[in-house]
Amino acid sequence: MLKYVMGDYRWKTFAEANMLSTNFGRGLRELGSRPGENIVIFAETREEWMIAAHGIFKQNIPLVTIYATLGDEAIAHGINETEVTTVITSLELLPKFKKILSLTPRVKTIIYMEDQLKTLENTNGYKEGVNIIKFTEVLKKGAESKVDSCPPGPEDTAIIMYTSGSTGVPKGVILLHKNLIATLKGFCDSTDIYETDIMIGFLPLAHVFELLVESVCLLTGVPIGYSGALTMIDSSSKIKRGTKGDASVLHPTCMTSVPLILDRISKSIQEKVSKGSNLKKVIFKFAYDYKTKWKRRGYSTPLLDKTIFGAVKNLMGGNMRLVISGGAPLSPETHEQINNCLCVTIIQVYDTSYGRVGAPCTICDIKLVSWEEGNYRVTDKPFPRGEVILGGDNISAGYYKLPEKTDEEFFDADGKRWFKTGDICEIHDDGVVKIIDRKKDLVKLQAGEYVSLGKVEAQLKTCPLVDNICVYGDSSKHFCVALVVPNQQQLKDLAEKKGIPDKSFEDLCADPELEKAVVQELADHGKKSKLQKFEIPAAIKLVTEVWSPDMGLVTAAFKLKRKDIEERYKHEINRMYAS
Template sequence: MTMERLCGSGETGDAAASGVVKDGVLRNVSGTDNLLKYTSAGEGLKTLYDTFVYGVKRNPSAECLGRRKSIETPYEWKTYKEIQSEVAAIGAYLASLGIKQNERVGLSGKNAPEYLTAIVGCFYAGITTVPIYDTFGETECKYIMEQAETKAVFVSSDNASKVLEWGKDVASLTKVIVWGEPSKELLENETVISFEEAVKLGKESPSEARAPTAEDLAIIMYTSGTTGMPKGVMLTHEALVATCAGAESYFDVNGYKIDHNDVFMSYLPLAHVFDFFSENLFLFLGAKIGYYRGDQKTLVDDIGALKPTFFVGVPRVFERIYKRVDGMVQSGSGIKKFLFNHFFASKRDAMAAGKPFDKSSRLGDKLVFSKVKARLGGNVRIICSGGAPLPHHVEEWLKVTMCCPVVQGYGLTETCACSAVALPDRKEQIGTVGPPTVSLECKLDAVPDMGYDGSESGGGEICFRGPSVMKGYYQKAEATAEVLEADGWFHTGDIGKIVEGGCLKIVDRKKQLFKLSQGEYVSPERVEGIAAKSPLVGQIFVHGTSTEATLVAVVVPSEDAIEKYGGKEKCASSEELKAEIVKDLDKVCRAEGCKGYEVPKGVILHAEEFTPESGFVTPSFKLKRPTLKKHFAGEIDAVYKSLSS
């Protein structure tokens, strides 16, 4: 007997926001009959090259990719037609090098118009792309180039010398194509050619597009990984087009018509699936993509100049905005602090009662929150956070202050990034990642060891199946078999529950638990998310072991704490700051219902931010726990000894 239950209110406009549970499988109500494989343009668009051409045809003269040269200059744009010409030239040049269809070409560098042009140029030639994080060191970079047998690599000029050095022993590598401002010395190397010269040669000797098929690999995306060497996730054109279809359906259902007037800010790494997918999606939709200048310190200036209408980010980005603005409010005048807090509480309560964000506090929006929204340029229509769970207090703060819908998305590299997205102005979806997109279905698998029975309310490991799921890990059949079942179900390793509205709520991580000496299990990510509420904490890594009964934490103090305690050098050795942080962590954690053993009892101060360059976090700012544990091992041991003495 088939059991089907609609999760959601079923009111007008709500149906597509709901999930349907049928025989233990959750689908978006719009995808209950068949999972979506194609966009609204139909079955004619089977690859990401097809979706790009479709975007060009929508409006060839529309602005496509833009950048600005300095903080004083405006954005300069190339049209879709101009980018299409460069794409064809790059494709022709790659073909002239003898690179065959389905062979691999690498790409590494900060986001830039040339980066995306090269990606689509590879699609033109039927070549598989292999993005490589520019924060990877020699070991990872060389490993990827050798395993993928890259025939050529596109690279930014600031990254070129090291990639050239690391690639000299890679037998397959024959050409390094450099964008930016390569030095004269660099260009004297016969292996190196500038991006502009490659375009010129491609235009001089054009060739027909070698159209890929839907089953061909569009990309082998090497996950930055929190443990071990990166794995190459194989994503087909079919998978990525299906994901575009799911995102397009989401926009349509929620009334967001995207066209050439919309602007997307590119600053998250193009080597990460979140940005890679987003940029290809916006090419299909005919929107503009503007690039930051590669420096996080001037990102706010770039955002102000670009004025994006869609803004995506990872929690770390939004936590920075929250802490910076909150710090300004708390240190401001009494009247400013009163007005902010008054309108914040009033708007929050109105939204909790079901009022839309734009009708909850029009006066507060005009007097107070419009100034917060201006930090993202003032034109943002929707904000989406992904890459990791967004702390509840930050999500609530963004929804109140940003004067636009704020939603959480969920996905993995293995599911093309966009697997579930919460719906705007749905109070019951706060703290959830919404229902699955229409290109995927979901189920929960029991994890008895952790007390999850696989039921909707009891929770279990989140599994996805559908056209958006990866083909597998490149040359790693055993690793693929560990997570991908023969019938197509992919095991995410995340623990979730199905809550009101047929939405997924992420509650745990299967592999991140550790057991303390008294037998209690602790989820470090949960504790870190709660601890981040402390105004003294900028970043935090929580550690525990089966030989100790307590937790310790490595804390990067907040900017305000660093300033208060005399700068980075002084605060790193401040026993007074350590004591204050331990006290505040106890207060914050217990206020959120943490047990005593879940509260860190000892703290190690680290003055420098955890960045991808430091090796402590991935490019999406997920903690690299083994790296952190190894680096701080001596200090962790010392803290445990002091706690036991």
């Protein structure tokens, strides 16, 4: 694998970045783009991404964002649905378009962000009639242009942001300029920002979370240094041994993260401690417990932070003070451990306490509505519970070209736009919200991937081994598990094939070797059914009882009663995750 020796960061002033954005926007106009006509950015997080985005905003051109990790068909869907003719991408992702161009007949121009080490050798294999242009050429055209900026209004579309899609086809979420400005205000009102801050940017800018936080930096004068997951710390896989990763050079004070990354940091800390001598383990445990006790009482431990936790803190450059976690729930255990060992404050959405997401911010109203079907009511004690409905200028205009879906989840009332989140919450005495469940059978795993449980079940039910299946996803974990009612004969045949002795059906269901074999069969079947890896259950429990309406586990139409199944098998579910 290619290893890098990284240089120093080279900074652009805000005035320089602003001029580059202006020139890029003008360059697009010179190439034929017009206000109100959509443009796609399909690229990984880097400085050109933000320069391009703000150039696009300056010309009132709606920006379409698509995850760089999506499959070809999903990317083509977003490009075709928004009718774009110009795509902005990177040299690294350019080869992906050889295939995609055959699926996107309207695309006529591809602008690519250049690479420091490689150049585009030739354009062979790309569809005829498609113009492939360097990012710097667009900047040059813009610098020579006399086109005026065309500033947007509050109700103009800023972004059509494509989600990763729960049912295979991503949905475009329409964000107006007033939505962005309102959310920036809410963020600034709820977060301490200092002149000395430096942000390390690495999460996908195609996600609203990273785009929002980096926009706050531009608003408040905080410099952004770009990084990547493979070059961030000294021990990252693409950094040459003995040389410095991005964080050691940049010395950032704040970063965004998703729980999966924080969990990996947590596990690496535990691993490091477990490999130390018994004396080191005892000292670390004493220091950790001591700090936890005093932190919970509101005190700091500067001496321990310098001596015991200093080495861990230096992993991220030594100056990190704030980590903003979003995209999925962060487990209280990881939250507290990272806080203590990295000597930082972690904000989960808008709150620093463990397992909660904060009170309503200054630009947003919330309503709590009872969800009778799930037995969550606003009259519940000790805390009112129900679905959270959000309202205010931060609420999206809806889904792009999906009016029925928009009407299902958005509505206007009391002079405001409202959104039915589908999140089931409880409101604590101090006004802080804790998310406790999800109304739909859509689960967001820890890395931020959505799993539509019904879709996965429908695919896996077509496996001959499966008579019935209930997939379960815990949003604080990065994989799914499943309760499987197996077909008796198929299970016996599989046992025979694997050389497992002839046993009763009940004993076969309890056999750990057979359980592993069924997991593999489901994985193979899931791949054939075009399920993603994260959608396929990593552990299962073979259930001997057939689910029927009189057991209360399925409806009269044999639809799964998820809450009842989860309640009945909660010990099995806990065991699967523990294993």
